[in-house]
Amino acid sequence: MSPDTPAKPLEDFVRDILHEAEVTLRREPAKAVAMAFGIGLLFHVLPKRLIVSTATTTALTLLKPALLTFGIVKAAELVLSQSKPEAHSSHE
Incomplete structure (x- = not known):
């Protein structure tokens, strides 16, 4: 860096x-x-399996909403980027 x-x-x-x-x-x-x-x-x-399964379950539980949010944001960016050129061409 x-x-x-x-x-x-x-x-x-x-x-x-x-x-x-x-x-x-x-x-x-x-x-x-x-x-x-x-x-x-x-x-x-603690059994190693318990530690790994707890960490994996926690990560996967947090990953689902994070991916959903990321997908929504990217879809919104795509829709906004496609609508901007149309707005500029209608004013000309």
């Missing part, structure tokens, strides 16, 4: 999370180690 290109919202979000994690790690290292241990233990105890 070039310096002139503005950062995307997702990149800003990830950057903020990483910054907060670093600040927490430096301020409270024992708490950060305990949290990492707890998350690691949780991932170890």
